[in-house]
Amino acid sequence: MIIINNDKNIPIYIQIYEQIKNEIITEQIPGDSKLPSIRGLSETLNVSRNTVENAYQQLSSEGYIKSKPGSGYFSLKLDSIQLLKPTNENLLDNKEHNKLFQDTSDTESLKFNFTNRCYSVSEFPLRTWKKLTNQCMQSIDFLSFTKYDAQFGVHDLQIELMKYLKKSRGVSCTPEQIIISSGMEYSLSLLCQLFREISPKIAIEDPGYSVAKSIFDNNGYSVLPIRLEKNGINVEELYKSSGKVVYVTPSHQFPTGSLMPLQKRLHLLEWATRKQGIIIEDDYDSEFRYNSRPIPSLQSIDSIGSVVYLGTFSKSLSPSIRIGYMVLPQSLLKKYYEHFDSYHVTASLMQQKILAQFMQLGYWDRHIRRIHINAIKKHNLLIQTIQEYMGDKVIIHGQDSGLHILLEFKNGLKEDEIIEKGKKCGVLVSPVSTYWMRKKEYKNNMIMLSYGGIAEDKIVEGIRTLSNAIFND
Amino acid sequence: MIIINNDKNIPIYIQIYEQIKNEIITEQIPGDSKLPSIRGLSETLNVSRNTVENAYQQLSSEGYIKSKPGSGYFSLKLDSIQLLKPTNENLLDNKEHNKLFQDTSDTESLKFNFTNRCYSVSEFPLRTWKKLTNQCMQSIDFLSFTKYDAQFGVHDLQIELMKYLKKSRGVSCTPEQIIISSGMEYSLSLLCQLFREISPKIAIEDPGYSVAKSIFDNNGYSVLPIRLEKNGINVEELYKSSGKVVYVTPSHQFPTGSLMPLQKRLHLLEWATRKQGIIIEDDYDSEFRYNSRPIPSLQSIDSIGSVVYLGTFSKSLSPSIRIGYMVLPQSLLKKYYEHFDSYHVTASLMQQKILAQFMQLGYWDRHIRRIHINAIKKHNLLIQTIQEYMGDKVIIHGQDSGLHILLEFKNGLKEDEIIEKGKKCGVLVSPVSTYWMRKKEYKNNMIMLSYGGIAEDKIVEGIRTLSNAIFND
Numbered sequence: 001m002i003i004i005n006n007d008k009n010i011p012i013y014i015q016i017y018e019q020i021k022n023e024i025i026t027e028q029i030p031g032d033s034k035l036p037s038i039r040g041l042s043e044t045l046n047v048s049r050n051t052v053e054n055a056y057q058q059l060s061s062e063g064y065i066k067s068k069p070g071s072g073y074f075s076l077k078l079d080s081i082q083l084l085k086p087t088n089e090n091l092l093d094n095k096e097h098n099k100l101f102q103d104t105s106d107t108e109s110l111k112f113n114f115t116n117r118c119y120s121v122s123e124f125p126l127r128t129w130k131k132l133t134n135q136c137m138q139s140i141d142f143l144s145f146t147k148y149d150a151q152f153g154v155h156d157l158q159i160e161l162m163k164y165l166k167k168s169r170g171v172s173c174t175p176e177q178i179i180i181s182s183g184m185e186y187s188l189s190l191l192c193q194l195f196r197e198i199s200p201k202i203a204i205e206d207p208g209y210s211v212a213k214s215i216f217d218n219n220g221y222s223v224l225p226i227r228l229e230k231n232g233i234n235v236e237e238l239y240k241s242s243g244k245v246v247y248v249t250p251s252h253q254f255p256t257g258s259l260m261p262l263q264k265r266l267h268l269l270e271w272a273t274r275k276q277g278i279i280i281e282d283d284y285d286s287e288f289r290y291n292s293r294p295i296p297s298l299q300s301i302d303s304i305g306s307v308v309y310l311g312t313f314s315k316s317l318s319p320s321i322r323i324g325y326m327v328l329p330q331s332l333l334k335k336y337y338e339h340f341d342s343y344h345v346t347a348s349l350m351q352q353k354i355l356a357q358f359m360q361l362g363y364w365d366r367h368i369r370r371i372h373i374n375a376i377k378k379h380n381l382l383i384q385t386i387q388e389y390m391g392d393k394v395i396i397h398g399q400d401s402g403l404h405i406l407l408e409f410k411n412g413l414k415e416d417e418i419i420e421k422g423k424k425c426g427v428l429v430s431p432v433s434t435y436w437m438r439k440k441e442y443k444n445n446m447i448m449l450s451y452g453g454i455a456e457d458k459i460v461e462g463i464r465t466l467s468n469a470i471f472n473d
Numbered sequence: 474m475i476i477i478n479n480d481k482n483i484p485i486y487i488q489i490y491e492q493i494k495n496e497i498i499t500e501q502i503p504g505d506s507k508l509p510s511i512r513g514l515s516e517t518l519n520v521s522r523n524t525v526e527n528a529y530q531q532l533s534s535e536g537y538i539k540s541k542p543g544s545g546y547f548s549l550k551l552d553s554i555q556l557l558k559p560t561n562e563n564l565l566d567n568k569e570h571n572k573l574f575q576d577t578s579d580t581e582s583l584k585f586n587f588t589n590r591c592y593s594v595s596e597f598p599l600r601t602w603k604k605l606t607n608q609c610m611q612s613i614d615f616l617s618f619t620k621y622d623a624q625f626g627v628h629d630l631q632i633e634l635m636k637y638l639k640k641s642r643g644v645s646c647t648p649e650q651i652i653i654s655s656g657m658e659y660s661l662s663l664l665c666q667l668f669r670e671i672s673p674k675i676a677i678e679d680p681g682y683s684v685a686k687s688i689f690d691n692n693g694y695s696v697l698p699i700r701l702e703k704n705g706i707n708v709e710e711l712y713k714s715s716g717k718v719v720y721v722t723p724s725h726q727f728p729t730g731s732l733m734p735l736q737k738r739l740h741l742l743e744w745a746t747r748k749q750g751i752i753i754e755d756d757y758d759s760e761f762r763y764n765s766r767p768i769p770s771l772q773s774i775d776s777i778g779s780v781v782y783l784g785t786f787s788k789s790l791s792p793s794i795r796i797g798y799m800v801l802p803q804s805l806l807k808k809y810y811e812h813f814d815s816y817h818v819t820a821s822l823m824q825q826k827i828l829a830q831f832m833q834l835g836y837w838d839r840h841i842r843r844i845h846i847n848a849i850k851k852h853n854l855l856i857q858t859i860q861e862y863m864g865d866k867v868i869i870h871g872q873d874s875g876l877h878i879l880l881e882f883k884n885g886l887k888e889d890e891i892i893e894k895g896k897k898c899g900v901l902v903s904p905v906s907t908y909w910m911r912k913k914e915y916k917n918n919m920i921m922l923s924y925g926g927i928a929e930d931k932i933v934e935g936i937r938t939l940s941n942a943i944f945n946d
Contacts, residue, residue, distance in 0.1 A: 014640060025774065063735040124618040130610045133823075137603045145597040145791040167487060182655045182795070182819035189662055193691035211815040218666035218812060220693055262536040301498065318618040320822035322655070339691060342684040346655035348821040349793035350606075 004045060012047055016055035024064050024075050031077025035065060111426035112462030116404060116450035123371050124318055128363050132354045144349060153180030153325070153345050154352040160359035161325055169286055170300030171309055173327045179336070182346040183324040184284065184312045188212060191280060191308060192219035194332070194339055195245050198278065203243030205233050207435035207442070209254040212247055212282065225437035228253065232260030235267045239275075246271075247280040250298055254284070255406060255435045255448060257398015265298055272306035278332075279307045287316040287368055288375050289401040305329035313355070315403065315452070316371065323347045323355060375403060378451045378459060385460050389467035403452035406432060409445050413470065418447050421469040427462055477518060485520055489528035497537050497548050504550025508538060511546075584899035585935030589877060589923035596844050597791050601836050605827045617822060626653030626798070626818050627825040633832035634798055642759055643773030644782055646800045652809070655819040656797040657757065657785045658688060664753060664781060665692035667805070667812055668718050671751065676716030678706050680908035680915070682727040682755065685720055698910035701726065705733030708740045712748075719744075720753040723771055727757070728879060728908045728921060730871015738771055745779035751805075752780045760789040760841055761848050762874040778802030786828070788876065788925070789844065796820045796828060848876060851924045851932060858933050862940035876925035879905060882918050886943065891920050894942040900935055 002019045004012055023029040035041075038056060042049045056073055059065045065073050158175035165171035165178075181187045192215065195202075202216045206225030216223050224243045227234040233248055248268070250260035260268075272279050281298045299309040312324035324347075328336055345352075358364050383399055386407070397406035409418060415431055422429050429447045436442040454462065475492045477485055496502040508514075511529060515522045529546055532538045538546050631648035638644035638651075654660045665688065668675075675689045679698030689696050697716045700707040706721055721741070723733035733741075745752050754771045772782040785797040797820075801809055818825075831837050856872055859880070870879035882891060888904055895902050902920045909915040927935065 011640070014643075018643070021774075025776065126613075126618065129618075133606060133610050137606050140599075145599065145602075145793050167484070170491070182659070182821075183817065185816050186655070186659060186819055189666070193662070193693075196691070196693050214812075214815050218669070220666075220669050301494075303498070319817065320618050322817075322819055322821045339687075342687050343658050344656065344792065344795075346659055346795055346819055348655075348795045348824045351821045351823070 002041075002045060004047070013051045013054035013058070016041075016045070016047075016052060017058045020055065020059060021064055024059075029075050031075055033075045034071070035073040035075065037072055112428065112458055112465065113454055114427065114429045114449045114451065114462065116430060116448070116452070123374060125358075125363060125367050128358070129354065132357050132361075132363075133350075136350060136354050136357060140350065140353070144353075150345055150349065150352070151343070152176075152340075153178060153347070154349060154356060156356035156360065157352045160356050160364075164359060164364065165297075165309075165311070165327065169283065169309075170296030171327055172300060177328050177330065177333060179326050179328060180345050180347050180352060181324050181326065182322045183314060184282070184310060185211070185215060186346055187310055187324050187326045188215045188280075189219060190340065190343075191326070192216065192221065194336060195278065199242075199244040201241075201243050201245070203238055203241050203246040204437075205248060205253065206437045207255055207432070208247070208437075209249060209282065210434050213437070216247070223437070227441075228256065228258075230258060232258060232264050233268070235264065235271055238268075238271055243277070244275060245278045245280065247282065248298075249282045249284065251283055251286050251295055252289075252401045253398075254282075255398070255404070255432055257400065257402055257405065259295060259400065260298075262295075262301075265301060269298070269302055269304070269306065272302075273304055277306060280310060281307050282310045284310070284312055285315045285402050286311070287372065288403055290376050290379055290399075299327060302329070305331035308332070316368065317355075321351050321355065323351060374456075375452070378454075378456050381456065381459050382449065382451050382463065385463040389464055390471070393471065397446075404448050404450040406446050406448055408443075409447075409470075411471070413445065415444050415447060418470060422447075422466050425465050425469045427466045427469070429466070475514075475518060477520070486524045486527035486531070489514075489518070489520075489525060490531045493528065493532055494537055497532075502548050504548055506548045507544070508546040508548065585901065585931055585938065586927055587900065587902045587922045587924065587935065589903060589921070589925065596847060598831075598836060598840050601831070602827065605830050605834075605836075606823075609823060609827050609830060613823065613826070617826075623818055623822065623825070624816070625649075625813075626651060626820070627822060627829060629829035629833065630825045633829050633837075637832060637837065638770075638782075638784070638800065642756065642782075643769030644800055645773060650801050650803065650806060652799050652801060653818055653820050653825060654797050654799065655795045655821075656787060657755070657783060658684070659819055660783055660797050660799045661685060661688045661753075662692060663813065664799070665689065665694060667809060668751065672715075672717040674714075674716045674718070676711055676714050676719040677910075678721055678726065679910045680728055680905070681720070681910075682722060682757075683907050685755065686910070689720070696910070700914075701729065701731075703731060705731060705737050706741070708737065708744055711741075711744055716750070717748060718751045718753065720755065721771075722755045722757065724756050724759050724768055725762075725874045726871075727755075728871070728877070728905055730873065730875055730878065732768060732873065733771075735768075735774075738774060741771070742775055742777070742779065745775075746777055750779060753783060754780050755783045757783070757785055758788045758875045759784070760845065761876055763849050763852055763872075772800060775802070778804035781805070789841065790828075794821075794824045794828065796824060847929075848925070851927075851929050854929065854932050855922065855924050855936065858936040862937055863944070866944065870919075877921050877923040879919050879921055881916075882920075882943075884944070886918065888917050888920060891943060895920075895939050898938050898942045900939045900942070902939070 002016055004015055020029070020035070036044070038049050038052045042052045045052070056065065060067060060073070063076060065075050067073050155175060157180060158178045161178050162173055162175050165173070179187070181190065201222045201224055203224040203226050204213060204216070205228045207228060213223055224241045226237045226241060226246070232250055232253060233246070238246060250265060252259065268279060271277055279298060283297055297309055299307045307329060309327040310324070313321060314324065379399070382405070383396060386394065386396060393410055395408040395410065397408060399405050415433055419429060419431060429449055432446045432448050433439070433442055433444065451459065475489055477488055493502070493508070509517070511522050511525045515525045518525070529538065533540060533546070536549060538548050540546050628648060630653060631651045634651050635646055635648050638646070652660070654663065674695045674697055676697040676699050677686060677689070678701045680701060686696055697714045699710045699714060699719070705723055705726060706719070711719060721733070723738060725732065741752060744750055752771060756770055770782055772780045780802060782800040783797070786794060787797065852872070855878070856869060859867065859869060866883055868881040868883065870881060872878050888906055892902060892904060902922055905919045905921050906912070906915055906917060924932065
């Protein structure tokens with residue numbers, strides 16, 4: 001029984017072809033059966049003969065049916081068909097399916113969202129971006145769309161980034177050392193491909209950035225947790241480990257927010273020298289620093305070419321333009337180009353051009369100043385409100401920089417209890433436990449509060465609500 | 474001696490800070506030396522005292538200098554400094570540097586470019602794309618730029634792709650099975666991450682697509698070459714190999730252009746069933762098919778969920794918008810979501826939205842028809858011209874589809890001689906040897922001619938010139 005539906009996107013002959021094909025595959029039409037004549041089927045379905053003929057021709061050219069002169073079309077017997085039965089194992093059931101695809105829906109009904117999946121709605125420079133997009137589209141030519149070009153990034157963007165990184169982070173490099181990518185995840189996965197022959201292991205801070213850990217895991221590396229001290233990774237433990245590549249967040253440790261001081265930076269570089277190691281420096285939110293000038297990057301004091309510097313526009317501009325970058329030391333550049341000779345830059349060429357213009361015309365500097373001022377305001381308000389409502393019942397960690405703090409509770413409450421109590425009254429906060437590899441090291445008494453995505457006027461109310469839920473219930 | 478330059482991008486205090494820092498690191502200023510007074514230095518450099526003070530403060534907060542009350546600023550002695558000497562090993566020398574970054578320049582002076590790095594300049598629908606970009610920017614809101622959204626792809630684009638793939642390639646899937654990425658390279662590197670625990674080996678066609686091979690290599694897989702027969706991969710050899718994952722190009726084998734017929738497709742699916750194997754079906758240029766209707770994809774006859782279907786917009790629309798996709802079987806979806814729970818889609822959100830609109834409004838279908846007609850014209854002209862000028866001195870391979878053919882020479886000339894002769898008279902063609910893993914299987918008598926990137930009116934002249942160079946020299 002062939003059913004023709006009204007979906008105009010699928011030509012009728014394809015629909016007919018599909019259904020007959022499926023019936024042959026599933027043996028509803030057994031091998032060597034005579035099919036209805038073209039004329040007969042066209043009358044039954046009320047379609048033109050031509051349509052049926054097209055369907056039969058397609059089936060015939062693919063070997064499902066064949067025409068016997070004088071007696072019409074017959075299905076073919078296909079040896080292998082019986083093997084191709086569907087198995088139901090591993091299929092998502094409906095519940096899981098819904099969970100996967102609708103999981104975020106209930107977070108939107110929450111009144112106060114302190115999680116880190118959301119960015120402030122008022123800070124993207126939409127008008128300027130529209131203007132530049134428009135200009136870029138006016139000036140762009142055919143050629144830009146029709147070539148594999150700018151293999152490792154648009155040159156103008158590399159130049160702007162070089163200037164910006166020099167000025168703001170002390171990073172010294174040529175434009176060619178800057179590899180543009182479609183975000184931190186891809187940068188890291190390229191590095192995983194690059195370092196495979198150096199070592200099958202990567203050392204990371206514990207606690208540390210769990211996304212980086214998943215990427216290393218997924219890329220087949222053994223991940224070595226190295227204890228975090230107050231001032232950054234424990235370099236002695238790193239020496240004792242067998243890691244030759246280490247991933248660190250020295251300018252704003254994730255998640256604790258601590259800052260690695262110069263002496264320790266030098267120790268870490270010394271480790272790299274002695275062990276011929278490589279340091280991946282993830283400087284993911286260097287734009288946000290409040291109580292002191294930003295400390296220059298590790299890259300800026302690395303004179304032996306052991307540091308790969310990573311950055312992203314996801315935090316400071318927009319996670320949806322999908323642009324990140326890494327700065328390779330000269331010593332790795334040759335190897336990189338050999339390895340990825342056949343690869344192409346993964347960031348959209350147009351977005352790269354718009355961003356380059358954005359930086360070149362001074363909008364980026366202005367934008368950074370603006371988000372910095374906004375972030376300080378929110379940061380100060382958050383700290384002040386917490387002190388007012390929670391006082392000495394909590395300890396605030398990592399308040400000098402970034403867009404989040406950790407809140408440690410002294411009243412014996414556990415992480416999941418705090419999250420649960422918050423959720424009940426509409427305040428969403430993030431767990432911290434996920435960032436510890438050695439779970440027993442974690443005292444299970446903290447939560448993370450991200451304030452990048454919450455409006456300033458909701459901070460006081462949000463913290464008061466959370467405080468009431470936790471302490472006055 | 475501190476030199477202040479006129480680069481307005483770098484604040485003067487940073488320049489001062491940088492130079493003093495470098496002198497301390499390189500011990501030009503030894504430890505515990507007294508620095509010039511703020512007043513003295515500001516007069517010497519003719520800058521404000523404030524500027525020097527800022528520089529000193531920065532140096533001080535980073536631990537390079539310290540102030541002794543009443544006696545001024547002193548440099549600190551840093552233990553680890555002496556280790557941080559640059560090494561010159563592995564650095565690119567100037568020549569290599571130029572080679573890496575300017576290698577393509579001479580190809581542009583060539584009159585006839587038959588390589589596959591270039592696409593036809595007249596076929597990108599620039600005007601429509603500009604209009605849609607403009608519309609998209611008008612209707613887009615802040616929120617789109619300020620959230621990590623659409624984790625595995627913009628839903629509208631997934632829906633449009635589902636409809637298109639169903640219609641054109643018989644691919645059956647839900648929108649959620651379609652994972653959008655920033656191109657085939659990233660799709661494959663995600664699959665490498667996903668399949669790591671299934672097998673450390675990947676079987677590929679030999680000859681086959683060398684870019685895929687490099688990606689598998691870079692991701693640490695052992696690549697198993699499986700002999701290619703006239704009608705596709707040798708399934709018996711695949712059985713004998715220890716591979717559980719196989720990468721194939723069944724609808725247009727790369728580079729030979731052959732088509733895998735239905736019976737062999739069923740044998741391959743049978744292999745997957747018996748071995749619980751996975752088939753990666755790369756359908757990279759399915760839009761270009763000339764002498765018959767496109768054969769449906771492997772995915773469309775796979776009822777056991779063993780096929781991952783890969784596609785890209787790089788060939789059919791533009792390599793610079795950086796959008797590709799893969800269709801996962803339901804059976805892998807759960808595993809995929811678990812694995813990549815913390816990842817985000819790498820294609821620009823805006824480009825995805827524009828493309829979705831492009832498809833939704835019917836421009837895509839029109840575009841496909843147009844490039845198809847153009848490609849046929851060029852294809853026919855190329856074949857006809859080759860027959861006219863080279864006649865039976867050559868064999869043409871893979872002329873039914875795609876945007877390239879292979880040309881086999883019967884006169885005993887070797888690949889590199891042909892390429893060299895072409896280059897001398899301004900005709901650039903690509904080698905084929907790179908696609909064979911088992912080099913001795915290759916007879917070294919072919920070249921690849923890609924006609925996607927050459928204008929129609931240059932084809933005759935290009936082929937005549939090449940023919941003269943090869944046969945009449």
